[in-house]
Amino acid sequence: MTVGTAADRERLLATARSVLVRNWTGASTVPSRQQYPHQWGWDAAFIAIGSAWLSPRRAARELQSQVRGQWSDGRLPHIVFHPDVAEDAYFPGPAFWRSDEAPAGPHGIRTSGLIQPPLQARALLEVVRHCRHSLAARELARRAFPALAAQHGYLARRRDAGGGGLAAIVHPWESGLDDSPAWDVPLAAVQPPPGGVAPYERRDRRHVDPRERPDDAAYDRFVQLARAYRDIGYADDRLADRLAFCVEDPLFNAIWLWSTHALAELAPLAGADAGPYREAAAGIHHALMSRLWDPERRRFLPRDLTTGQAIDRYTVLSLGPLLDPELPSDVAATLAADLGSERFHGPAGHGVASTDLTGRDFDRRRYWRGPIWVNLNWMLARGLRQHDKVEQADLLDATTLDLVGAAGMREYFDPVSGDGRGVHDFSWTAALVVDILSRQGLT
Ligand code: 9WN
Numbered sequence: 001m002t003v004g005t006a007a008d009r010e011r012l013l014a015t016a017r018s019v020l021v022r023n024w025t026g027a028s029t030v031p032s033r034q035q036y037p038h039q040w041g042w043d044a045a046f047i048a049i050g051s052a053w054l055s056p057r058r059a060a061r062e063l064q065s066q067v068r069g070q071w072s073d074g075r076l077p078h079i080v081f082h083p084d085v086a087e088d089a090y091f092p093g094p095a096f097w098r099s100d101e102a103p104a105g106p107h108g109i110r111t112s113g114l115i116q117p118p119l120q121a122r123a124l125l126e127v128v129r130h131c132r133h134s135l136a137a138r139e140l141a142r143r144a145f146p147a148l149a150a151q152h153g154y155l156a157r158r159r160d161a162g163g164g165g166l167a168a169i170v171h172p173w174e175s176g177l178d179d180s181p182a183w184d185v186p187l188a189a190v191q192p193p194p195g196g197v198a199p200y201e202r203r204d205r206r207h208v209d210p211r212e213r214p215d216d217a218a219y220d221r222f223v224q225l226a227r228a229y230r231d232i233g234y235a236d237d238r239l240a241d242r243l244a245f246c247v248e249d250p251l252f253n254a255i256w257l258w259s260t261h262a263l264a265e266l267a268p269l270a271g272a273d274a275g276p277y278r279e280a281a282a283g284i285h286h287a288l289m290s291r292l293w294d295p296e297r298r299r300f301l302p303r304d305l306t307t308g309q310a311i312d313r314y315t316v317l318s319l320g321p322l323l324d325p326e327l328p329s330d331v332a333a334t335l336a337a338d339l340g341s342e343r344f345h346g347p348a349g350h351g352v353a354s355t356d357l358t359g360r361d362f363d364r365r366r367y368w369r370g371p372i373w374v375n376l377n378w379m380l381a382r383g384l385r386q387h388d389k390v391e392q393a394d395l396l397d398a399t400t401l402d403l404v405g406a407a408g409m410r411e412y413f414d415p416v417s418g419d420g421r422g423v424h425d426f427s428w429t430a431a432l433v434v435d436i437l438s439r440q441g442l443t
Pocket of ligand 1: 042043177
């Protein structure tokens with residue numbers, strides 16, 4: 001279905017709203033009732049951005065629930081577990097992560113020990129803008145700002161494993177794009193322990209076709225890496241020496257930068273000085289350009305800190321720096337041109353694929369190895385707008401609505417056929433559809 005008429009758009013909005021209502025647990029929103037029955041880090045940010053159009057109060061609550069899982073070192077964990085959900089509802093569950101035994105782990109709540117792209121400050125800014133009374137906005141900013149400032153402090157102090165001003169990730173789950181081909185090379189270097197990876201039971205293929213999920217070889221390494229980080233108490237010193245996976249990711253860092261600009265905007269409302277956040281943003285921008293931009297290939301590439309080498313795989317991660325408002329205009333133009341090309345758009349015009357469609361790694365069905373994801377489309381459209389590529393951004397938003405209009409609130413979409421993949425009733429798809437429709441003036 002093309003989402004052309006006002007009635008189509010009303011219907012889509014109503015469906016999106018009902019997904020968010022059904023996935024709301026009273027204090028936060030699960031990405032999916034069956035597959036992901038807890039709260040995830042960057043999901044919470046996307047969900048808050050969409051929910052803010054429907055209820056700023058609920059969106060604020062979403063972010064506050066995130067912050068309840070914060071560690072004493074400032075990290076915001078990638079999963080905050082719901083205490084009333086059974087251990088075996090999701091693997092790896094709280095018993096695997098053992099956050100309660102970690103020196104910096106939070107009290108009274110169980111979480112994972114990994115992080116995810118730090119989009120929360122950007123989400124807070126968007127939620128604050130929805131508060132109709134300046135007093136409510138100020139109050140929300142004042143309450144949430146210190147936690148998000150601490151989260152950014154953690155990234156700058158504890159995750160700059162390369163020493164060049166970017167944050168490193170130590171697990172593919174931290175990128176949010178778990179089995180992206182960008183991680184194949186660093187993952188291949190992860191050696192299984194003598195005797196093999198200790199047995200575990202995957203629970204992610206009960207509700208989703210296994211061909212749409214990461215394969216077993218990737219999963220073994222995910223589990224092994226997570227155990228290794230847990231077993232050093234989630235300590236962050238000498239990361240590139242102690243952990244087998246340690247990477248600088250252009251999308252993760254672009255999101256960090258985008259959120260740092262948000263903190264600079266929020267600071268005056270929260271009674272803080274914006275200066276340090278402006279300086280931090282300038283530093284991340286400089287580091288992105290000097291460490292991850294490859295001027296010969298004319299693309300951003302992740303850097304493997306265990307070898308010092310750039311990872312030469314072309315995926316959507318490379319387009320993430322469109323979120324940097326200071327990106328030189330010729331660089332932004334190159335990224336925008338690639339984004340609109342047959343590398344990232346299928347024959348029927350669907351984009352943005354998560355992996356270069358013309359490359360050998362592309363898999364139209366499997367998770368982050370090819371499918372289109374609404375959160376990426378949404379961020380890239382925001383990035384395009386920042387660089388005045390308004391028509392291209394509008395087109396991208398329109399294709400997102402068409403995809404969801406035809407296939408439903410799915411987790412991801414086949415870039416060749418447009419078919420829905422992964423779980424149904426996926427929260428960030430619904431939330432970002434609400435945001436796109438609302439910005440276009442529906443509500
Ligand atoms: C592992 C919740 C999360 C998203 C990630 C997505 C997927 C988890 C999984 O689901 O990851 O964190 O079990 O596959 O890759 O981006 O945040 O929606």
